[in-house]
Amino acid sequence: MYKVQHFQSSKSLAKSIALQPITANASSSSEALRAISYVKHFKRDQEVFGQDERSDNWYGVVSGAVREYVVRSDGRRQIIDILLPGDFFGFTLRTHRWFGVQAVADDTTLECYPRQRVEALADIDPCAAKDIRARCFQAIERLEEQMLVVGTMTAQEKVRGFLSYFCDRMAVAQDDDAPLPISRYDIADMLGISVETVCRAFTDLQERGVITLQGPRRIKIVKRDQY
Amino acid sequence: MYKVQHFQSSKSLAKSIALQPITANASSSSEALRAISYVKHFKRDQEVFGQDERSDNWYGVVSGAVREYVVRSDGRRQIIDILLPGDFFGFTLRTHRWFGVQAVADDTTLECYPRQRVEALADIDPCAAKDIRARCFQAIERLEEQMLVVGTMTAQEKVRGFLSYFCDRMAVAQDDDAPLPISRYDIADMLGISVETVCRAFTDLQERGVITLQGPRRIKIVKRDQY
DNA sequence: CGTAGTCTTGAGTATCCTCAACGAGGGTGG
DNA sequence: CCACCCTCGTTGAGGATACTCAAGACTACG
Known part of the structure; x- marks a missing residue:
């Protein structure tokens, strides 16, 4: 990696990365937008849409994960x-999908927004349009944050970054442990490392006192600051 | 990585990933939107904005790269x-940036869109709002594509994926070689691998006949399909 | 109770990082 | 003009990291 010494950034020197929560309350939907949505439930590994399917809907995660x-x-x-509760996905200009979407958790609930109706609404209701923009912005920032996590060099850092991001999102009380609905396989396939490496990273982090595990699916970050 | 055998996807089996270009012509701006933008030029490594700066503008890349x-x-x-020509960035709900942006190429030109004026315009002009949405969608898809590249396991694949993406974006004639305004260091820091590994991947790919190099900054992808 | 899926650990190997060195090109100053 | 940086690109050697294969523990579920 490029050491900072030979690239002169004007003022922004070394900085520990700790994102503030987004100021605007973007999870509150405009009434009109919510009115044209309908709710759908999914079981574990059930497909929301498949690769190559027509992209006729946008979605919001209500509970669970996809x-x-x-x-x-x-x-x-x-x-x-x-995607976790509060996230929106399915935005696209293409007519067809190039990736698939499945539920991760068993009790996953989604809001579905028919694309054409949303577009029509956005054209006549500036408030709804603003709402959609906010959700797009959220999606962009979420992806940018994850690029930061996936783009780190060591597996340790990747897993730590993922857990840090995840626990922030779960927004549990600081002293509480968060349920982890995501399998080691999912984490591995997201970070581009093997399952075994994910496991070893978990145990390493636990041994070093960074996290605490109550069973494989309950986790608590102890040293939150050192990332 | 999770082999497909033990995860049952209903119909979407193995698929080689080759994205079609986006159908809508999203690079054409609405007149109103373009009217409130102004153009700015940047030299190599010049800061567009720094970490922690106020986020008062959105930007579009006209030429060069950032x-x-x-x-x-x-x-x-x-x-x-x-970001390459046609890309937009700087969208956010936050008041302050958490990352910096610099010009990569020497002749980088950006369109600047004052945030407040754009927001105001979007509220009264559905066409402009639609335009902004389209750009957000582009940004989301771009990031998703790059997650796919950065999330691969081997350095070879990452570099190949990056070059494939890049050459597609440059949209040169198939038989022509593309100028590469991005240094090996930038590629390394983006993919989360070392500069030396990027170099070795380049030479490997050349030896295996996947790419051709005319000097380090001119590149042509020969076997485009095998990705 | 058996089976399937998940999680974990170990051993051996491949990949990739680090450190080091060197060549090429561009800019600067003498 | 040329010597002198400095940066970028490239290659080599050695060591650390992460992958693969394998096996076992644990859980959920029929």
């Missing part, structure tokens, strides 16, 4: 993004 | 995204 994924020609799965 | 980056507390730089 994964955006592709399956490569060699049979390997890769996860593009994992 | 990088979104952060500098970690250990002095390492990490690149979140590289």
Whole structure:
């Protein structure tokens, strides 16, 4: 990696990365927008839409979690993004999808927004349009944050970054442990590392006192600051 | 990585990933939007905005290229995204930036869109609002594509994916070689690998006949399909 | 109770990082 | 003009990291 010494940034020197929560309350929907949505429930691994399907809907996660994924020609799965409650997805200009989406958790609930009706609404209701923009911005920032996590060099850092991001999102009380609805396989396929490496990172982090595990699916970040 | 055998996707089996270009012509701006923008030129490594600065503008790349980056507390730089002509960036709900942006190329030209004026315009002009949405969608898809590249396992694949993406974006004639305004260091910091590994990947790919290099900054992809 | 899926650990190997060195090109100053 | 940086690109050697394969523990579920 490029050390900072030979690239002169005017004022922004070394900075520990700790994002503030977004100021605007973007999870509150405009009434009109909510009115044209309908709710749908999904079980674990159930497909929301598949690769190559027509992109007729936008979605918002109400509860549970979903994964955006592709399956490569060699049979390997890769996860593009994992969406948590409050996240929106399915925005596109294309007519067809190039990745699939499945529910991760068993009790996943989504809001579905028919694309054409939303577009029509946005054209006559500036408030709804503003709302959609806000959600797009959220999606962009979420992806940017994850680029930062996935783009780190070591597996340790990737896993730590992922857990840090995830626990922030879960927004549990600081002293509480968060339920982790995401499997080691999902984490591995998202970070581009092997399952075994994810496991080893978990145990390493626990041994070093960074996290605490109550069973494989309950986690608590102890040293939150040192990232 | 998760092999496809033990995860049942209903119909979407192995698929080689080759994205079609986006159908809508999203680079054409609405007149009103363009009217409130102004153009700015940047030299190599010049800052468009820095970490922690107020986020008062949105930007579109006209020519050249820019990088979104952060500098970690250990002095390492990490690149979140590289933006090429036609890309828009700076969308956010936050009042302040959490990453910096610099010009990569020497002749970089940007359109600047004052945030407040754009917001005001969007509220009264549905066409402009639609235009902004389209750009957000583009940004989301660009980031998703790059998550796919950065999230691969081997350095080879990452570099190949990056070059494939880049050459597609440059949209040169198939038989022509594309100028590469991005340094090996930038590529490394974006993909989360070392510069030396990027170099070795370049030479490997050339030896295997996948790419051709006319000097380090001119590149042509020969076997475009095998990705 | 058996089976399937998940999680974890170990051993050996491949990949990639680090450090080091060197060549090429561009800019600057003498 | 030329010597002198400095940056970028490239290659080599050695060591650290992460992958692969394998096996076992644990859980959920029929």
